[in-house]
Amino acid sequence: MSIEAAAPTRPMRADARRNYEAIVRVAGDAFAEHGTQASLDDIACRAGVGPGTLYRHFPNRDCLLEAALVESRLALNELAEQLLADDDAGAALDTWLLALARHANTWDGLPDSIVQSINNKQSPLGASCSTLVDATGRLFDRAREQSAVTADVSARDLFVMAGSLAWAASRPRRDTGARAEASDDLPRLLGLLMRGLR
Amino acid sequence: MSIEAAAPTRPMRADARRNYEAIVRVAGDAFAEHGTQASLDDIACRAGVGPGTLYRHFPNRDCLLEAALVESRLALNELAEQLLADDDAGAALDTWLLALARHANTWDGLPDSIVQSINNKQSPLGASCSTLVDATGRLFDRAREQSAVTADVSARDLFVMAGSLAWAASRPRRDTGARAEASDDLPRLLGLLMRGLR
DNA sequence: CGACAATACGGAGATAGTCTCCGCTTTGTC
DNA sequence: GACAAAGCGGAGACTATCTCCGTATTGTCG
Numbered sequence: 001m002s003i004e005a006a007a008p009t010r011p012m013r014a015d016a017r018r019n020y021e022a023i024v025r026v027a028g029d030a031f032a033e034h035g036t037q038a039s040l041d042d043i044a045c046r047a048g049v050g051p052g053t054l055y056r057h058f059p060n061r062d063c064l065l066e067a068a069l070v071e072s073r074l075a076l077n078e079l080a081e082q083l084l085a086d087d088d089a090g091a092a093l094d095t096w097l098l099a100l101a102r103h104a105n106t107w108d109g110l111p112d113s114i115v116q117s118i119n120n121k122q123s124p125l126g127a128s129c130s131t132l133v134d135a136t137g138r139l140f141d142r143a144r145e146q147s148a149v150t151a152d153v154s155a156r157d158l159f160v161m162a163g164s165l166a167w168a169a170s171r172p173r174r175d176t177g178a179r180a181e182a183s184d185d186l187p188r189l190l191g192l193l194m195r196g197l198r
Numbered sequence: 199m200s201i202e203a204a205a206p207t208r209p210m211r212a213d214a215r216r217n218y219e220a221i222v223r224v225a226g227d228a229f230a231e232h233g234t235q236a237s238l239d240d241i242a243c244r245a246g247v248g249p250g251t252l253y254r255h256f257p258n259r260d261c262l263l264e265a266a267l268v269e270s271r272l273a274l275n276e277l278a279e280q281l282l283a284d285d286d287a288g289a290a291l292d293t294w295l296l297a298l299a300r301h302a303n304t305w306d307g308l309p310d311s312i313v314q315s316i317n318n319k320q321s322p323l324g325a326s327c328s329t330l331v332d333a334t335g336r337l338f339d340r341a342r343e344q345s346a347v348t349a350d351v352s353a354r355d356l357f358v359m360a361g362s363l364a365w366a367a368s369r370p371r372r373d374t375g376a377r378a379e380a381s382d383d384l385p386r387l388l389g390l391l392m393r394g395l396r
Numbered sequence: 397c398g399a400c401a402a403t404a405c406g407g408a409g410a411t412a413g414t415c416t417c418c419g420c421t422t423t424g425t426c
Numbered sequence: 427g428a429c430a431a432a433g434c435g436g437a438g439a440c441t442a443t444c445t446c447c448g449t450a451t452t453g454t455c456g
Contacts, residue, residue: 013423014422015423040414042413050436051416115369164365167362168359193391211403213403213405213452248405251405
């Protein structure tokens, strides 16, 4: 949107890259342990950097979430490619929605961040989700062509519903000290959703 | 679980009751304005009491949410009674799930609190939700008897799904300054769910 | 009425999280 | 090896939660 559209963006300085990577690595552990609300200052501390450094690399929580999810996202995009080549488009859609929901459940609280960012072009999380929404749409269209589904839904609605079921399935108890044993409600709930699509 | 099960619980002192009511009234406004994450100290301040007073009456956020929702809950229970007498059990279920979802959307963030508390007997919110889950189950059973629905779902799953769709519908955008105009996605999403039940 | 116990109040402050500012350090380059 | 650019980090401002305990209010009896 300006004259110098293509900023040269010289490569990161060695120390900067080192810190960036350390933060992302530690963040993954912290989010896994405490959910997406893990303390950012604590992540900085555990990564051996000051809070200022963390916030310079990742101005907000979404940026850090996004960075820590990159690998999982790549795998998901690859899965989409494979599923688009699958003969059984209905089963492919099934598989895809489950994978999507499981991805959203990577960490406690992630569905919330994802669904909140979905409409927000500013958020890096939202931006990278739009790829997933597109894939969802393409897989759904193929399933419709094969008459595996008949419902009329937008790709965005489908994506959001998968996310919301992930959210519902990941909210087993609060306050009770007992560690939530992973009762896997997801397939059951998604089955109901798929039933509605046919 | 002890010998003196029926504690006499003498009536509240006049000043205590006055403060209790002021807090609940202000809390309703604050939750409406800022969602369920509204500052509790701020609510105390606006109600003209100290934080200590608020936390004595309502040891945690759920207690305050529950107290501020009492009237809406009563109306909902009354609706359940009416719907159970409705001849068209399918339509009654439809109406009920929508009412349930709208109730969960009374304030921003409420679906989260509700679904988190659903498995938690300790939470006053969870306790009062179990009534709603029961009503959901009874309405669903009637619809099944009339063959208006055929799916096999637990009342809890139905309740949680209604809550999760409410959650999904209430999360339109984040960060974008623009006030989210209330695009009403709820009926569309619930329609999909109902389709899956038939 | 007046006084005393039980009850309740409220605000100071401990704790914890977010995020910024800016003086200092490290890096890459010539 | 020296200089500018890039990057660091931690002190601290701000906001929120929740507790503790000295003080004030209430209801009840004599």
